[in-house]
Amino acid sequence: MKYTVITGASTGIGYEAALAFAGKNKNLIIVARSKEKLEQLEKEIKQINPDLDVIVKVSDLSVMENVYKLYEDLKKYELETWINNAGFGNTGLVKDQELGKIEMMLNLNIEALTILSTLFTKDYSDTEGTQLINVSSVGGYSVVDNNVTYSATKFYVSAFTEGLAQELGKRGGKMKVKVLAPAATETEFANVALGVNNFDYEESTPRFHTAKEMAEFLMKLYESDKIIGIVDIQTYEFKLTDPVFNFRQSQTMKD
Numbered sequence: 001m002k003y004t005v006i007t008g009a010s011t012g013i014g015y016e017a018a019l020a021f022a023g024k025n026k027n028l029i030i031v032a033r034s035k036e037k038l039e040q041l042e043k044e045i046k047q048i049n050p051d052l053d054v055i056v057k058v059s060d061l062s063v064m065e066n067v068y069k070l071y072e073d074l075k076k077y078e079l080e081t082w083i084n085n086a087g088f089g090n091t092g093l094v095k096d097q098e099l100g101k102i103e104m105m106l107n108l109n110i111e112a113l114t115i116l117s118t119l120f121t122k123d124y125s126d127t128e129g130t131q132l133i134n135v136s137s138v139g140g141y142s143v144v145d146n147n148v149t150y151s152a153t154k155f156y157v158s159a160f161t162e163g164l165a166q167e168l169g170k171r172g173g174k175m176k177v178k179v180l181a182p183a184a185t186e187t188e189f190a191n192v193a194l195g196v197n198n199f200d201y202e203e204s205t206p207r208f209h210t211a212k213e214m215a216e217f218l219m220k221l222y223e224s225d226k227i228i229g230i231v232d233i234q235t236y237e238f239k240l241t242d243p244v245f246n247f248r249q250s251q252t253m254k255d
């Protein structure tokens with residue numbers, strides 16, 4: 001029995017992605033802090049397909065001890081796909097940043113993603129059919145005003161994930177590594193980034209995708225041979241592309 005792991009599955013893109021993978025008959029391991037929302041998702045998945053196995057893991061992934069524990073707990077399962085989707089943003093000028101929130105963002109968006117990607121790569125890079133998908137952002141390819149630190153975390157996600165994809169590709173690794181780069185998507189994201197609870201996408205955002213649409217794009221990326229799935233910020237079309245960043249041979253190390 002093989003599983004798809006989705007972090008940040010309690011709301012938004014992760015929630016809809018879990019439903020989309022359930023629709024493809026994939027057993028799921030769903031991770032977030034909100035137990036109730038994950039259990040609601042589990043129920044919904046069971047309605048789609050009662051034969052699927054769904055494992056709920058409640059974990060705060062901004063705490064590194066929990067990150068290692070999560071992976072250790074999942075060692076007993078055979079994993080097929082790992083989606084590092086959990087992440088959040090912060091809207092505001094750098095001079096006004098609340099550093100407690102920023103530390104959590106760096107821990108989750110960068111550290112947890114790197115640790116989980118590394119552990120999954122160690123175990124599965126030579127396993128045919130496995131995939132690692134890291135959720136970045138269009139803000140991980142162009143720096144977004146008033147969201148500079150968040151944007152920088154997503155540059156890290158894009159660079160690390162593209163680099164890992166190239167590193168493995170060059171060495172004949174069997175695992176596929178991919179980046180999803182959404183633009184504005186109707187989720188809890190804006191509420192969390194702005195520190196409010198009533199953000200209305202219809203009223204405040206000229207263009208956006210729904211979380212369900214983004215999950216469909218994620219599925220297209222999963223099913224393709226391309227490394228990047230990115231929303232074109234001009235047209236809002238979803239595009240599958242080759243890596244964007246320059247990848248070059250190290251000057252100091254032999255291969």
Ligand code: NAP
Nearest residue numbers: 008010011012013032033034061087137184185187188189
């Ligand atoms: P969302 O609705 O806020 O979902 C974020 C998910 O991450 C939730 O399931 C949340 O669950 C989980 N999460 C947050 N902090 C966590 C923690 N400390 N430990 C474990 N899980 C945690 O937002 P979303 O838009 O779907 O975000 C998904 C990804 O898309 C993020 O990486 C985000 O940066 C990226 N993205 C979003 C947009 C957008 O406009 N929506 C655009 C570009 C990129 P709990 O609160 O239950 O823990």
